[in-house]
Amino acid sequence: MYNRTEIASLLKNQPIGEKVTVMGWVRAFRNNQFIALHDGSDAGTLQIVVDPEKIAATITRRIGFHACIMVTGSFQSSQGAGQQFEILADTVEILGDNDLEKYPLQPKRQTMEFLRQKAHFRMRTQTFSAVFRIRHAVAFAVHKFYNDRGFYYLHAPIITGSDAEGAGEMFRVTMLSPDKPPLNDEGKVDFSKDFFGKATNLTVSGQLQGEIAALALGKIYTFGPTFRAENSNTPRHLAEFWMIEPEMAFYDIIDNMDLAEAFCKYLIAYVLEHNATDLAFLDQRLKEEEKSLPTDKRRELGLLEQLEFVVNNDFVRITYDEAVAILMQSKPYKKGQFEFPVEWGRDLQAEHERYLVEKEFKKPVIVRNYPKDIKAFYMRMNDDDKTVAAMDVLFPGIGEVIGGSQREERESVLIDRMEKSGIHPEEMDWYLDLRRFGGAPHSGFGLGFERMVQFITGMGNIRDVIPFPRTPGNAEF
């Protein structure tokens, strides 16, 4: 076995004077003498000092950018100013040469677009290793948050047979021949001959299954991949993304909003506490990037300042009615600068949401009680008979990070809403059963995992916070 020590452990335990072995990749080799080595265990690098009298030139010649090496030597306080510790190398062994004439990465700033094409190498960069360490931390914090509050982790199915989830275009799952599928009497594809005996798709939401569980276990959450076959080409959409969907019995829309706000703040606070070095690097990266922008296009708050601000301030809570009233009083509305009309009954457009979050309140905003006609059938009808108990959490920069609602628990109202939405109640009999037999008031929401990671890391494009992005026309790796 390898008797090696991780860099993170050395920096923590500081075994001054001890002989240690480290393995990792070269980030820089300066003055033919100083190696900056990283092994993924820590955001930073460890300096290795090479004495040319101890290490042969045949070895030092091969110490290049991102070459993999093993070093044995003594751990010491550093004489240089840039770092606290270093290893004085006794031996250096090349574990993996790197042919720099062919290697695409370079020790310099490279664009996200270029690195995205090299997804098998991009995690080696400081930016992406920081992003993916934080992605891990957020995922872990999700489980910790719910576990600590008595929620059960429910594994919703990836392949589903229900076609009424209503959250967007679905990817079909089939084993039928694409050339000659079996046809029924009407000349249409006969999915009864397919693997599952019916048409099946990749899930667009675990909510409906979540409701089943919540009405037995009380409080549950799902956390898994979700698929949307929408032709969405934006920096905020993926065809395959991860979603967290808590569902709670005996929660009304206000309880639901309280949980959503606490959840967002917890995730951010967790990363602030556990990934300070990574965040500091990303904060700096963002500041550098914004230097090239005109002053009015720069963020008002730095990344760290913004995260602290969100954790330490209450989200603004307004109703849809209030949102429309505020927008109608706004300068851009009066000057005719909005592209889309503001009118009760129309959905809020991205430009309207951005005005509320970034100009009017300058903090996260929760809008609730939307007109029934622009929201899904399962959302609970309010007493005014015009709005439903839906809520969206809007974040600066990325827009909607959470969408949720109190669910309609009254069978007759639900059937009425289904019929008006063009959904056949008989196809969702099991869903109606939940109301018929011991139904309970309940609520839930969905949080887009990548959007939250995007907000926390300050990355501009959602494709840069998931290891292998799937978008229209792209499924590499």
Add this chain to the structure above:
RNA sequence: GCCUCAGUAGCUCAGCCGGUUAGAGCGGCGGACUGUUAAUCCGUAGGUCGUAGGUUCGAGCCCUACCUGAGGCGCCA
């Protein structure tokens, strides 16, 4: 799906009104360097100008189509 912009060396870009042999920085390669921190210094090799047509005496530059990428919008998380 709609709209806008872009594609020139490995990367990031410049290239004037269409006019000789297409440039720079970084990176690579060769060399120097025993305290460097985006190391530095000297030298050097890299190009079918996204693809296919067209206009023209002449196209990196103008026109058309397509491909790819980015941004905005819509759909949403």
